[in-house]
Amino acid sequence: MQADIITIGDEILIGQIVDTNSAFIASEFNKTGIRIRQILSVSDKEESIRVALKESLEHVQLVIITGGLGPTNDDITKNTLAKFFNSKLIRNKEVEKDVENFFAHRGNSIIELNRSQADVPDNCHVINNLNGTAPGMLFQTSEGKVVVSLPGVPFEMIAMIQNGVIPWIKEHFEIPVILNKTFLTTGIAESVLAERLISFEKNLPSNFSLAYLPSPAIVKLRLGVQGDKLEFIRNEFESYSKQLENNLGENLFGYNDDTLESVVGVLLKNNNFTLSTAESCTGGNIANLITSVSGASEYFKGSIVAYSNEVKMNILGVNKDDLDKFGAVSEQVVTQMADRVKKLLNTDFAIATSGVAGPTGGSPEKPVGTVWIAIASPTNTSAIKINVGNHRGRNITRSSLAALNLLRLSILKIVEKTVEKV
């Protein structure tokens, strides 16, 4: 089954808001086995809506429209659809009750403009909106195609897609089975990955797909398969997933919605390890990433953000002579930072960073983008130098993610050794 999404609203076309509704609907439909042909954003004008809907109905079975259902004059979706489907607006008693309850619950008084939200086309199936006042409307054309109109407010729309639209579609249509899994890699460039996967991709059956999604320091690979019955595709999907995993090796750090910080968090927690960081060029970003994960207090004790050399010496106790001789951006200093913060904060692991984030501060020997990262583990401390580029914000992100990945590999090494000993 193929579907189009049409989002209505001038606020999208002037860039005032980012259309997050379409991504949500697309993702939910994709999991259900409904493929999105296209997503279109048009203005709050009757003609734009009419043309877009007509064009979509020529190509797909299902059209989802969001937006333009508010009570004010600039919201014209409902009247436009009523005209499109030759229907009259009638007051729906059940919806009116819902609207009344909605206002009563908030202790607000209701005005006629609010009540008019209960006027719906006489030939549509109403989809209840438990979080707002605009009901959803589902129309069926004479050719059996389906048009659904939902409010643009994200949390209202989300509940209506999940509890109203998808159950209705599953009840009325046969849809194919789709399986998807996203493999998250780091420490490898997209182009190198692509070379490594040439023969894997060549051998993929035609109902499979593999997509590359690059972002700073991370490349996501999405493997997908479509079929008629789950039992026909499940084994084959697992077999190709396994092959892909083998190709990815230690560059694979997680799946689907995992992040480096969540994966590292799980590793630390499951092995009862604690962590601290000593950050210079990353300026607290590693601590920030780690503590963005709920429950981080179970394994993260804290960080010394040593932005000035004064703090590196006075709080962390980095040797002044080494700072003078090798500079703050050096193996000697970053190693001491990791060792000292590990000891000071009494943790099993520590991360330290020192580098030239840019855009200024570079030199011929240490150009912008030069970053030293050290990992102190219960057994040793090691440091590596990376070159991340010349954009400050991305340098901080790339350095932070590289540091988290080095920590991940370091924990894995320790855990594997322990397992071998046992």
Added chain:
Amino acid sequence: MQADIITIGDEILIGQIVDTNSAFIASEFNKTGIRIRQILSVSDKEESIRVALKESLEHVQLVIITGGLGPTNDDITKNTLAKFFNSKLIRNKEVEKDVENFFAHRGNSIIELNRSQADVPDNCHVINNLNGTAPGMLFQTSEGKVVVSLPGVPFEMIAMIQNGVIPWIKEHFEIPVILNKTFLTTGIAESVLAERLISFEKNLPSNFSLAYLPSPAIVKLRLGVQGDKLEFIRNEFESYSKQLENNLGENLFGYNDDTLESVVGVLLKNNNFTLSTAESCTGGNIANLITSVSGASEYFKGSIVAYSNEVKMNILGVNKDDLDKFGAVSEQVVTQMADRVKKLLNTDFAIATSGVAGPTGGSPEKPVGTVWIAIASPTNTSAIKINVGNHRGRNITRSSLAALNLLRLSILKIVEKTVEKV
């Protein structure tokens, strides 16, 4: 001038990524005086791209296409456009040089797949990509219409729109004069702001517009005016800008691309003040925001991220009895954190935070979202309690921005006092 945006990529149609590129382009074009007719997302298929482009060219003067320019097999935009415009791909020596430099700078070796990024249609104008390997391509049709293809990676696309596309369009087309200024406010809800501005908005002439752009802790107000000639609208624009400023008072913290962290940075730097932070619930995010600004090392010395009580006591020296008696999320503890980090790191100002970021860890007395913030200045230390809600990520952002705003107001108070004394 009217334009369409076409974003290409299956990852959008399966909802794996939210299309933020379109909102950025729409917003930049809107400021320039180019109106967006529609935004369309289609799949990585030659036929989809061809049909979409053809349809757009029937309606608008300018089409911006993003995505599908990567080096791998699933990226087909370049070949599709070359075919559409009857051109041949030729190796562009200048672009090849850029690609080589891009890899050399990172110390990575270059493979033929990367070099092929320098193959461009022989009848397009190349738009340089300083942040990646895929060049932008600008085609002109025989009717004088313009089609621009850019990479989908946001930071590459952003620079190319600002430095390549918009200057080229301004040079080649007559577009109406638009003046825009964005006023940045914090510490006030959108609805309260709207009430305060009722009479200001009523008196705005019809060629003016005022748009509200809310985000966590910050509401941006964009005042715009459109006219035929700059000299007709400039004075009036300045007069209304002044009126708006007076209405906003101390909630106004900056303009256009300012951020709270950049504004605070300028205040610190201009007055030769230094800053440190002691962060619990914000987990390093304040340090991260401050150090995201280039040149922060001139005023920011560092941070103690005291995520565990152990670090609060052992490194910061917070009193154990107070921790036991009042808890970590208390006025007593957060005040000590600010005072201690200010002294330890020898700075003029210090920020401290302690709160319940959630989603767990709340109690009846201190529910999720309870955050204490302290500001230590050269003359005193004060703390306030705020309630930020129940979503972890947004709580950390809101708390961090509230703390930066309190610091801003505290610096302003000190600076004003000094001026009075002089």
